[in-house]
Amino acid sequence: MRVRGLHYSVSQRPIFAGVDLDIERGSVTAVMGPSGTGKTTLLRLITGQLMADRGLVEVEGQDVAGLRRDGIYRMRRRMGMLFQNGALLTDLDVYENVAFPLREHTRLPERLLRHVVLAKLQAVGLRGACRLMPAELSGGMARRVAIARAIVTDPQLLIYDEPFVGLDPISLGIVLRLIRLLNDTLGLTSIVVSHDVHDLSAFADFSYLLSGGLVIAAGPPSALATDTREEVRQFMHGLPDGPVPFHYPAPDYLEQLRQLR
Amino acid sequence: MLASLSRELLHNLRTALQALGAYTFFFMRLLKEVPRALLRFSLIVEQVHNAGALSLVIIMLSGLFVGMVLGLQGFDLLERFGSEESLGSAAALGLLKELGPVVTALLFAGRAGTALASELGLMRATDQLAAMEMMAVDPVRRVVMPRFLGGVLSMPLLAAIFSMIGIFGAQLVGVQLMGVDTGQFWSQMRSAVEFGDVLEGVVKSCVFGVACSLIAVYEGYHSVPTAEGVGRATTRTVVISSVVVLLLDYMLTAAML
Incomplete structure (x- = not known):
């Protein structure tokens, strides 16, 4: 998958101003960046939910912008995506949530479908929870069910949008391990979007750091951790002030206080 | 002052026309999906249960009370002209042609329409919905269509039940309480109510069913994805549905008189 010269803006506010990146087959690639840099927007552009103003987004040699609706749907059948909150269908139980893509796209006999669904639930350790409703699951469990649903159609590319948000250390460890394990055993390509530097550094093969609408650093996480450029250092080491200022742009404080009087 | 007023008027008119256009496109898209949606009838049956069966209690209770009030008011009015035996036909015609479809549609918008929009x-x-899109499942086909068709099928059935219970309520008050002759009540009704009157009610309830269901699924599907946005979509569903039902009622009544 490759992105070249990606430009995208919302209401004339530029989000991306020439982003280039490559995702290697079989790797786990981390896309990091401060909040509001457009990490989720990048995923939406890759999956064809949004269309770029300019530039190339190529998935398996296909230009996403050149695809029609059914072409995009065909492409998405080879992808799986994990949303921040899991996005499980709340009126279906765990089993039916995982079975959902298979019921929609295939005509598998019920017995075979059951085997596939239970195998995927076993892989994420939740076979025993198959009759629970989404409301009965913890955040970590919901995300694992969403992973099972994402891999049930055996996709080639798995995309994770902020998979670690709000997880306790045990759930976080499980999700981290699952991402690596599934990627290696199923021969997937994974893109993980997050701002969780330490967790991503531990298991990603390659990482990109986005800021100000551009890729400001790219390389293995260990290389980014030792990068001396100020904007990279601020993000990687969590410094409160730097190129990304602590204060939101505002008029002079004293002047504003005087005006209030 | 006048210039700003006319500018605002023009802006509102343009917004209204844009909304009407968006509604039309969405309706066309739904119509295109009807044959495919009918192939998965179990999904529609589920929604008939949600929109129709779960609205039954409120429809039946309202029908009973509306019928009882109609019985009281009708008796009071007809007694002044010495023709209280016509109560049966007055109640039946009022319910079948007008009150049944209209009140059912208003209640449907408040109960099932809001449920659809907020869901x-x-x-x-x-x-x-985004997750479905990412699973290459069209949410309009999988989620919106069954709900729309479920609403469309439920409305005439609910209106028929409303009218039936309403007539029972009018009979309860008129015959049991006010002393109108049972035979007169039913025979007057049978002679006065024609097939065309029943048809008028059926046509109205079908049209209201399409309108209320369309408004509910459109507002819900296009709502802003925040708590405030969902709340606003729900409110808009009730307000727009109520106004549209009353407007359509006038137009249909004028056309079928």
Whole structure:
């Protein structure tokens, strides 16, 4: 998958101003960046939910912008995506949530479908929870069910949008391990979007750091951790002030206080 | 002052026309999906249960009370002209042609319409619709269509039940309480009510069913994915549905007189 010269803006506010990146087959690639840099927007552009103003987004040699609706749907059948909150269908139980893509796209006999669904639930350790409703699951469990649903159609590319948000250390460890394990055993390509530097550094093969609408650093996480450029250092080491200022742009404080009087 | 007023008027008119255009496109898209949706009838049956069966209690209770009030008011009015035996036909015609379809549609908008809009709005706010898109499943085909058709099928059935219970309520008050002769009540009704009157009610309830269901699924599907956005979509569903039902009622009544 490759992105070249990606430009995208919302209401004339530029989000991306020439982003280039490559995702290697079989790797786990981390896309990091401060909040509001457009990490989720990048995923939406890759999956064809949004269309770029300019530039190339190529998935398996296909230009996403050149695809029609059914072409995009065909492409998405080879992808799986994990949303921040899991996005499980709340009126279906765990089993039916995982079975959902298979019921929609295939005509598998019920017995075979059951085997596939239970195998995927076993892989994420939740076979025993198959009759629970989404409301009965913890955040970590919901995300694992969403992973099972994402891999049930055996996709080639798995995309994770902020998979670690709000997880306790045990759930976080499980999700981290699952991402690596599934990627290696199923021969997937994974893109993980997050701002969780330490967790991503531990298991990603390659990482990109986005800021100000551009890729400001790219390389293995260990290389980014030792990068001396100020904007990279601020993000990687969590410094409160730097190129990304602590204060939101505002008029002079004293002047504003005087005006209030 | 006048210039700003006319500018605002023009702006509102343009917004209204844009909304009408968006509604039309959405309706066309739904119509295109009807044959495919009918192939998965079990999904529609589920929604007939949600929109229709779960609205039964409120429809039946309202029908009973509306019928009882009609019995009281009708008796009071007809007694002044010495023709209280016509109560049966007056109540039946009022319910079948007018009150049945209109009140059912208003109640449907308040009960099932809001449920549909908020359900779809919440599905959007919690990324469930986006997740479907990412699974290459068209949410309009899988989620919106069954709900739309479920509403369309439910409305005439609910209106028929409303009218039936309403007539029973009018009979209860008119015959049991006010002393109108039972035979007169039913025979007057049978001679006065024609097939065309029943048809008028059926046509109205079908049209209202399409309108209310369309408004509910459109507002829910296009709601802003926030708590405030879902709330606004729900409110808009009730307000727009009520106004549209009354407007359509006038137009249909004028056309079928």
